[in-house]
Amino acid sequence: MPAFPHSTTSASVPTAVAVPPSLALPAIETAFPRQLHPYWPRLQEKTRRWLLDKRLMSAEKVREYADGLCYTDLMAGYYTGAPDEVLQAIADYSAWFFVWDDRHDRDIVHHRPDAWGRLRRELHTALDAPGDHLRHPDPLVAGFADSVARLYSFLPQSWNARFARHFHAVVEAYDREFHNRTEGIVPTVRxxxxxxxxxFAHWIWTDLLEPSAGIELPDDVRKNPAYRRPALLSQEFAAWYNDLCSLPKEIAGDEVHNLGISLIKHEGLDLEEAESNIRRRIEECISEFIVAEQEGLRFADGLADGTVRGKEISVAVRACLGNMRNWFSSVYWFHHESGRYMVDSWDDRSTPPYVNNEAAGEK
Structure with missing residues (x-):
């Protein structure tokens, strides 16, 4: 069931989903009101159609699962001030990212290193020249090219180059994960x-704050600790909360990539201690973000130096900080509403019902 009713148009969104006590975070539920972009109903409709048109999910799976996966809810709750066309491009790219993550998982489960290696190379190539790959025979490459080409249309080439550099690193990290999982290597905590x-693509989601705000931030602003720290804290929260929610099923599935699994393997913690450790990190992220957010707002105010450009950058930084805050609530509720995490309802806990479990990518 989607998180938001189609009649939702207000900025603040009430939530009535029951959260298991072990995963409940009162600080999020009380201090981080949930927001929603008013374009969300159209966003959901158009991303559903995009997944179908790009052949990223079958018509049956789109019809049965797309809305319940809540991918558009996640993005509509994050980039709340983005122009509609920017949010649409981000949402389609985000939906693609989840499908890619599922293909990566299936390539590991079905022992398809050649298929993964080919996809890895093609994504690197498409990232640098998306217009040349819009009709690629692999729907995953073609869909990626389409979404990236649209993202590249909003800001200058310098932003595009940065986004590409960051995503090249993400692809290589997925390759390291492929190797670790196939070899059964549990990385150390560090x-x-x-x-x-x-x-988790920390810097990709942070990069996308800028087209949402309609401006490429200067390097000295973007790299300033007053901006960079709250950005990082918002992403760390999301990654670690995902690990906390996923830990039991990933232990059951012999996974190797989860902060809890690294703590158990390399720090000698038991499951309960590992969960407590992750939760402590999450709660520290929240409290540290609240402090860093105020420092960021003071930094934003200082950028308004009486010039038109200074005012423009100040307003944009404030918008970005607001969306960093939105990420906390959007991620939190996503984990309790998306069918992606409702493993107890799956017929086979090792095979998500919304994925293509065939030998995709093989020739």
Whole structure:
């Protein structure tokens, strides 16, 4: 069931979903009101159609699962001030990302290193020249090219180059994960935290704050700790909360990539201790973000130096900080509403019902 009714048009969104006590975060539920972009109903409709048109999901799976996966809800709750066409491009790209993640998983499960290696190479190539890959025979490559080409249309080439550089690193991180999972290698906590920032695409989602705000931020603004720290904290929260929610099923599935699994393997913690450790990190992220957010807002105010450009950058930084805050609530509720995490309802806990479990990518 989708998170928001079609009649929703207000900025603040009430939530009535029951959260298991072990995963409940009162600080999120009380101090981070849920927001929603008013374009959401159209967004859901158009992304559903895009998944079908690009052959990323079959008509049956789109009809049965697309809305319940809540991919558009996640993005509509994050980039709330984005122009409609920017949000649409981001939402389609995000939906593609989830499908790609599922293909990566299936290539590992079905022992398809050649298929994964080919896809990896083609994504690198398409990232640098998306217009040349819009009719690629693999729907995953063609859909990627389409979404990236649209994202590249909003800001200058310098932003595009940065986005490409960051996503090249994400593809390589997925390759390292492929190797670790096929070899049964559990990374150390330090190795995992570094890898997770890439596989969760921390800097990609942060980059996308800028087209949402309608401006490419200068390097000295974007790299300033007053901006960079709240951005990182918002992403770390999301990655670690995902790990907390996923830990029991990933242990059951012999996974190797989860902060809890690294803590158990390399720090000697038991399951309960690992969950407590992750939860402590999450709660520290929330409290540290609240402090960093205020520092960021003071930084934004200082950018308004009396010039038109200074005012423009100040307003954009404030918008980006607001969306960093939105990420907390959007991620939190997504994990309790999306069918992606309702493994107890699947016929086969090892095979998500919404994925193509055939030998995709093989020739």
């Amino acid at each position: 190795e995992y935290l570094e890898l997770r920032r890439l596989t």
